[in-house]
Amino acid sequence: MNIEQIFQSLQKGKISPSRAKKLLSLYSIEKIGNIAQIDTGRRNRKGIPEVIFAERKHLLDLKKIIKKTLSKNNEVLVSRIKQKDYAKILEFSKKNKYKIKKGKNTTALLIYKKILKNRR
Numbered sequence: 001m002n003i004e005q006i007f008q009s010l011q012k013g014k015i016s017p018s019r020a021k022k023l024l025s026l027y028s029i030e031k032i033g034n035i036a037q038i039d040t041g042r043r044n045r046k047g048i049p050e051v052i053f054a055e056r057k058h059l060l061d062l063k064k065i066i067k068k069t070l071s072k073n074n075e076v077l078v079s080r081i082k083q084k085d086y087a088k089i090l091e092f093s094k095k096n097k098y099k100i101k102k103g104k105n106t107t108a109l110l111i112y113k114k115i116l117k118n119r120r
Contacts, residue, residue, distance in 0.1 A: 001023060003024065003027060006020050006023045006024060007020075021045065024041075025039075025041060025045055027041075028040045028041030028042070028045075030068070030072070032064060032065055032068050033064075035057070035061045035064065035065065036052070036057075036061070036065045038050050038052075038065065038068065038069050038072070040069075040072040040073060043073060043074075043075075048077075049073065049074075049075045049076055049077050049110070050069050050073060050076050050077070051076075051077045051078075051079055052065055052066065052069070052076060052077070052078045052079065053079055053080055054078050054079060054080050054081045054082065054085070054089075055079075055080040055081075055082065059085050059088055059089075062078070062085065062089065063089075063092050066078065066089075066092070066093075066098075066111060067096070070096075070098065070111065070112075070113055074112055074113050074114055075110060075111065075112035075113070076110075076111050076112075077108060077109075077110050077111075078108060078109045078110075078111060079107070079108040080107050080108070081107045081108065081109065082107075083107070086107065086109075089109060089111075090109070093109070093111050098111045098112065098113060099111070099112050099113070099114075099115070100112075
């Protein structure tokens, strides 16, 4: 079903709003080569940014994923960053003029482009 068909089915009552939401979410998934799939609409649907699980990713792949995600969204949460990659991701983010929020004693970074508004 394409997007127009989803809207028509919703309008005619053939599908529920929750079913339409699920079907539309499929259109927000983007592949980054053979290394990852990102959900560019996650913030709008779930209220939280896309999360990149970094633990099993190569540094170069991780940088590609971060860059691609931030080309589509304002922020990305990178979790479980390997200790050896943490400083390199910080450096990469600063080099690309991304802003960073980090906690104390954490392996996660919130990387973003514009100042984040208080969201709940």
